[in-house]
Amino acid sequence: MVNxxxxxxxxxxxxxxxxxxxxxxxxxxxxxxxxxxxxxxxTLAERTLALAQLARRTSPDEGYEPLLVxxxxxxxxxxxxxxxxxxxxxxAANPSGAATRIKALAQKLGLRAPRVAxxxxxxxxxxxxxxxxxxxxxxxxxxxxxxxxxxxxxxQSIAGALRAGAEVVVCGRVADPSLVLGPxxxxxxxxxxxxxxxxxxxxxxxxxxxxxxxxxGYFADPGYKDVPxxxxxxxxxxxxxxxxxxxxxxxxxxxxxxxxxTVKEQLLYELHDPSSYLTxxxxxxxxxxxxxxxxxxxxxxxxxxxxxxxxxxKVNVCFESGWFAEGEISYAGPRAENRARLAARVLQERLQxxxxxxxxLIGVTSVLxxxxxxxxxxxxxxxxxxxxVRLRVAMQHPQRDSAQKLIREVTALYTCGPAGGGGVRxxxxxxxxxxSCLVPRTAVTERFRMVD
Amino acid sequence: xxxxxxxxxxxxxxxxxxxxxxxxxxxxIAWHPALWEVxxxxxxxxxxxxxxxxRQPRRVTRYLLPALHAMNLVLDDVLDGGVNDSLNLDGHGKxxxxxxxxxPIQLPISLQPYLAGTDAQPAIS
Numbered sequence: 001m002v003n004x005x006x007x008x009x010x011x012x013x014x015x016x017x018x019x020x021x022x023x024x025x026x027x028x029x030x031x032x033x034x035x036x037x038x039x040x041x042x043t044l045a046e047r048t049l050a051l052a053q054l055a056r057r058t059s060p061d062e063g064y065e066p067l068l069v070x071x072x073x074x075x076x077x078x079x080x081x082x083x084x085x086x087x088x089x090x091x092a093a094n095p096s097g098a099a100t101r102i103k104a105l106a107q108k109l110g111l112r113a114p115r116v117a118x119x120x121x122x123x124x125x126x127x128x129x130x131x132x133x134x135x136x137x138x139x140x141x142x143x144x145x146x147x148x149x150x151x152x153x154x155x156q157s158i159a160g161a162l163r164a165g166a167e168v169v170v171c172g173r174v175a176d177p178s179l180v181l182g183p184x185x186x187x188x189x190x191x192x193x194x195x196x197x198x199x200x201x202x203x204x205x206x207x208x209x210x211x212x213x214x215x216x217g218y219f220a221d222p223g224y225k226d227v228p229x230x231x232x233x234x235x236x237x238x239x240x241x242x243x244x245x246x247x248x249x250x251x252x253x254x255x256x257x258x259x260x261x262t263v264k265e266q267l268l269y270e271l272h273d274p275s276s277y278l279t280x281x282x283x284x285x286x287x288x289x290x291x292x293x294x295x296x297x298x299x300x301x302x303x304x305x306x307x308x309x310x311x312x313x314k315v316n317v318c319f320e321s322g323w324f325a326e327g328e329i330s331y332a333g334p335r336a337e338n339r340a341r342l343a344a345r346v347l348q349e350r351l352q353x354x355x356x357x358x359x360x361l362i363g364v365t366s367v368l369x370x371x372x373x374x375x376x377x378x379x380x381x382x383x384x385x386x387x388x389v390r391l392r393v394a395m396q397h398p399q400r401d402s403a404q405k406l407i408r409e410v411t412a413l414y415t416c417g418p419a420g421g422g423g424v425r426x427x428x429x430x431x432x433x434x435x436s437c438l439v440p441r442t443a444v445t446e447r448f449r450m451v452d
Numbered sequence: 453x454x455x456x457x458x459x460x461x462x463x464x465x466x467x468x469x470x471x472x473x474x475x476x477x478x479x480x481i482a483w484h485p486a487l488w489e490v491x492x493x494x495x496x497x498x499x500x501x502x503x504x505x506x507r508q509p510r511r512v513t514r515y516l517l518p519a520l521h522a523m524n525l526v527l528d529d530v531l532d533g534g535v536n537d538s539l540n541l542d543g544h545g546k547x548x549x550x551x552x553x554x555x556p557i558q559l560p561i562s563l564q565p566y567l568a569g570t571d572a573q574p575a576i577s
Contacts, residue, residue, distance in 0.1 A: 046473075046535065046536070047535070047536060218468070219468075221466075223569055223570055224462065224466065224568055224569050225466060261466060261481065264479070264481045264520055264522055265466065265467075265468040265479060265481065266468075267520070268468070268470075268477070268479035268481075268517075268522060268524050269468055269470045269479070270470030270471065270472060270477065271470065271477055271479075271524055272472070272475070272477060272524075272526055273515060273526075274515050274517055274524055275515075286517070286520075287517060287519070288519055289517075289519060289520065290519055290520070291520060303519065318536075321536070321537070324539075326539075358539035358540070360541065366541055366542075367540070367541060367542045367547045367548075367551075368506065368547075368551060369506070369540075370506065370507055370508075370532055370540070371532040371533075371538060371539050371540065374506050374508075375506045378506070392541065394539035395539065396537075396539060431536070432536055433536050433537060434473070434534075434536045436473060
């Protein structure tokens with residue numbers, strides 16, 4: 001049965017570690033609209049799931065979004081009272097653990113018990129999936145211990161859980177835009193091969209998935225792109241109609257801005273071929289899409305087309321990849337750059353038997369160089385223009401002891417290096433690597449279940 | 453003397469970087485539709501590859517989106533392996549869009565009224 005009423009969905013987090021005070025204005029705005037509404041939290045990135053797996057290894061009750069309580073506590077009661085259903089991927093490596101925690105939070109807050117569903121099937125780290133991954137990865141299969149393997153699953157189980165009456169849906173690795181498409185499927189009852197509508201709602205999800213990046217976050221450039229009240233950014237709300245077209249707005253009284261520029265930047269964010277944006281649900285084509293301002297902080301996206309979904313799902317595999325060491329020291333005043341370069345040569349001479357170093361001169365170049373230090377080598381310096389240079393060196397090594405040597409050599413620059421060095425800081429931490437592959441859709445069994 | 457001035461790309465367009473693995477994508481979005489054809493003519497795959505020469509991109513692919521007066525530039529293998537493998541402070545390459553915005557552009561003087569920003573007028577070359 002087709003429902004013609006538009007619905008609204010707000011996004012209150014765009015990554016793990018996002019602000020936790022975004023949700024309340026969004027929820028108040030959803031309530032004021034009077035339309036059927038959903039609230040979305042997107043808290044995963046390429047590495048987040050591996051870190052969550054490591055957390056779960058240490059403690060079986062962990063492995064879900066660490067800020068879950070901070071994110072939900074301000075709004076859970078309001079959402080339950082007003083029928084605003086919550087869709088999230090903060091299950092990470094432990095959706096069941098997250099569901100249990102949400103139930104406990106509701107009890108602590110004196111709320112009625114919410115109906116919580118978990119979406120599962122994305123986790124392919126078990127032995128039973130090993131053969132599929134080996135086939136898919138071939139020579140890229142890591143020889144180091146695997147930490148996580150997660151397929152990007154789609155919107156169908158989210159939609160199923162909502163149709164079954166879930167008030168909170170907790171996923172692990174689903175494609176970010178599926179957090180919007182799931183509610184759209186449940187609300188409108190679209191056919192699963194209604195490719196144009198699926199693609200439109202998917203791109204609405206793409207606009208929302210990074211939270212404030214469509215409302216003026218990650219946008220401000222004084223004199224060119226001025227953003228009002230950047231410190232109090234409002235997070236986005238999409239109103240989606242029965243055709244799948246969307247209008248992006250934000251809560252009244254919040255900072256930030258939505259205009260054609262912010263929407264276009266986010267529309268193209270992390271895109272490859274704009275004629276085939278691949279998701280598990282549909283292939284979206286934005287080559288004919290239009291972005292049009294309808295008024296203050298109100299922008300309409302139309303013209304998205306869709307094509308049949310891919311037969312394969314993307315899988316991210318994370319594995320242990322040794323140790324990362326970095327050290328820094330500052331030089332100031334006359335010939336600061338020359339002294340920093342001398343310190344770099346000392347480190348290279350003393351560490352070259354261990355491995356390659358990356359060198360940056362913060363204040364001269366800290367981003368534009370590359371791991372082979374081509375930029376620095378091509379600009380021998382001695383211009384003596386900077387009065388404040390910070391040397392940074394970094395190295396990756398399979399063995400902890402070897403990586404540790406970099407730390408000791410940078411520290412030794414205090415007494416053994418060039419004149420006037422100060423402020424040594426060092427860090428040593430384990431590294432995770434990732435590889436991606438495609439597995440047949442049939443190798444992944446996604447499902448939802450209600451948690452009692 | 454001719455009818456062109458040399459100005460940086462940021463007067464014509466804005467940009468945001470995204471990343472997937474060892475691949476960077478940079479949007480280039482015209483401030484005004486009148487500037488679009490200049491971008492198409494000059495922000496080419498070859499020009500972008502040259503601008504990012506120090507990173508030695510394996511390939512630069514350009515996708516045009518005329519309905520948005522925008523383009524998407526995809527640079528393969530420019531992130532030192534990507535966020536999990538590079539030693540770079542900016543492993544995502546998030547700052548690279550602003551490096552691109554320094555690309556010099558030859559602008560017909562007639563299009564000056566459509567430029568963004570308030571930089572001092574560059575000398576006519």
